[in-house]
Amino acid sequence: MSIETDIKQKKFRSPYQRMGLNLVYTSNWIQYQQMEIFREFDITSQQFNVLRILRGQHPNPIKVSDIADRMLDKNSNTSRLIDKLLVKKLVDRKSCPNDRRAVDVIITEEGLELLKKLDPEVEKWEANMTGITPDEADLISTLLDKLRNSKNNN
Amino acid sequence: MSIETDIKQKKFRSPYQRMGLNLVYTSNWIQYQQMEIFREFDITSQQFNVLRILRGQHPNPIKVSDIADRMLDKNSNTSRLIDKLLVKKLVDRKSCPNDRRAVDVIITEEGLELLKKLDPEVEKWEANMTGITPDEADLISTLLDKLRNSKNNN
DNA sequence: AACAAATATATGTTCCAACATTATATGTAT
DNA sequence: ATACATATAATGTTGGAACATATATTTGTT
Numbered sequence: 001m002s003i004e005t006d007i008k009q010k011k012f013r014s015p016y017q018r019m020g021l022n023l024v025y026t027s028n029w030i031q032y033q034q035m036e037i038f039r040e041f042d043i044t045s046q047q048f049n050v051l052r053i054l055r056g057q058h059p060n061p062i063k064v065s066d067i068a069d070r071m072l073d074k075n076s077n078t079s080r081l082i083d084k085l086l087v088k089k090l091v092d093r094k095s096c097p098n099d100r101r102a103v104d105v106i107i108t109e110e111g112l113e114l115l116k117k118l119d120p121e122v123e124k125w126e127a128n129m130t131g132i133t134p135d136e137a138d139l140i141s142t143l144l145d146k147l148r149n150s151k152n153n154n
Numbered sequence: 155m156s157i158e159t160d161i162k163q164k165k166f167r168s169p170y171q172r173m174g175l176n177l178v179y180t181s182n183w184i185q186y187q188q189m190e191i192f193r194e195f196d197i198t199s200q201q202f203n204v205l206r207i208l209r210g211q212h213p214n215p216i217k218v219s220d221i222a223d224r225m226l227d228k229n230s231n232t233s234r235l236i237d238k239l240l241v242k243k244l245v246d247r248k249s250c251p252n253d254r255r256a257v258d259v260i261i262t263e264e265g266l267e268l269l270k271k272l273d274p275e276v277e278k279w280e281a282n283m284t285g286i287t288p289d290e291a292d293l294i295s296t297l298l299d300k301l302r303n304s305k306n307n308n
Numbered sequence: 309a310a311c312a313a314a315t316a317t318a319t320g321t322t323c324c325a326a327c328a329t330t331a332t333a334t335g336t337a338t
Numbered sequence: 339a340t341a342c343a344t345a346t347a348a349t350g351t352t353g354g355a356a357c358a359t360a361t362a363t364t365t366g367t368t
Contacts, residue, residue: 002299008224009210015291016280020184025226026298027181030174032229044324056163065346070162072179075186075326079348101333101346126170131304132297137169140297143290144180145156150285198354219316229356233318238354255316255363 037121041114042088046073050081051115054091054107061104063096090114191275195268196242200227204235205269208245208261215258217250244268 003022004010012018031045038048053070054062068078082105085091090111096102107115132140157176158164166172185199192202207224208216222232236259239245244265250256261269283291 001303003295006302007226013277014280015288015295016283019291019294020280021226022295022298023177024181024184026302027178028227029302030178046324063346064348072161072175073182073325077325077348079346080324083348096346099334099346103347123167126168126174129170129301129304131300131302134169136297136300137173140173140294140301141157141169141176143286143294144176146285146290147283147294148155148160148180148183148285150283200354217316227355231318231355233316234354237318250316253316253364257317 033125034122037118037125041118043090043114046071046076046081047085047090048118049073050078050085051090051107051111054105055112055115058107058112061094061096061106063099063102064105065102067105085111187279188276191272191279195272197244197268200225200230200235201239201244202272203227204232204239205244205261205265208259209266209269212261212266215248215250215260217253217256218259219256221259239265 003018003025006025007021009021012021034045034048038045043051049071050067053067064078064082067082068074068076071078082091082093082103086093088110090108092106092108094104096104129137157172157179160179161175163175166175188199188202192199197205203225204221207221218232218236221236222228222230225232236245236247236257240247244262246260246262248258250258286294
């Protein structure tokens with residue numbers, strides 16, 4: 001279905017407005033689909049995002065502020081996200097020796113195992129994106145990068 | 155900046171994964187920027203979404219469930235959104251004569267005036283999307299439509 | 309006509325998001 | 339060296355999101 005039928009709107013002010021609405025709509029669509037996967041494993045998509053970032057650094061620790069820098073949602077409260085993951089024993093946390101303001105976070109073996117169980121599910125979902133070719137996926141990425149480089153960049 | 159530098163991730167599992175992350179990241183980016191506009195007018199982006207839908211029907215009323223069908227976030231609690239708008243006197247609500255389960259909602263003059271003040275702000279923001287051409291915006295829309303028509307459509 | 313199922317909206321509850329503030333440590337300028 | 343600014347993380351608070359459930363009305367079935 002096109003965005004026109006999905007949100008039952010025929011006319012748009014401009015190609016940019018239509019694209020913007022389509023972008024937000026499609027992002028919601030993706031996130032709700034992935035949420036269904038994560039729910040079975042009792043984590044949220046933001047917690048998954050953090051775990052993947054931590055795995056990317058494993059076995060090195062990474063500071064809370066560096067995690068925040070890498071997140072998709074730059075306004076998320078990383079401190080409390082780590083709290084949740086800590087309770088589930090998916091991460092460890094200890095004060096950073098070099099800078100006693102900072103806190104080093106590291107993924108646990110349990111966390112790595114959870115990701116190992118999640119990986120095939122997420123990959124299976126991604127493999128269903130048959131509507132577009134890999135080249136078209138790259139094209140979307142390129143265009144989105146260009147979009148964010150518009151004047152209103154801040 | 156590219157998504158690689160924005161989330162400080164060099165490698166991706168596939169073009170699809172990179173596109174998905176880029177999509178969610180860009181959607182968040184758009185929504186936070188627009189939130190800054192809406193904040194000055196004391197509404198949320200979801201409330202703005204509802205008001206625009208209502209204006210599209212004006213002067214006809216529209217049922218709550220039909221509003222929900224047209225929203226960008228299909229899981230939003232439309233009932234409570236209307237409550238908020240009602241308190242601000244931006245919409246009116248009355249029982250639908252044909253179907254007494256349903257509720258007819260209509261935008262007030264005050265609501266229309268608010269949109270009139272918001273329109274130029276939103277258009278000004280859209281006009282700053284100079285990074286891509288109108289044709290490229292259309293291309294993104296087309297590709298996103300195709301993406302959502304993938305197998306995992308449900 | 310009676311009852312079950314479906315539809316439309318509202319509400320209850322729990323947890324998370326958003327925003328501001330605080331606490332502590334580090335950097336910097338005089 | 340001290341005062342002040344900045345950086346880093348945690349916390350307090352308020353309102354909204356997510357999910358389940360309730361209530362009223364309509365539709366469909368026998």
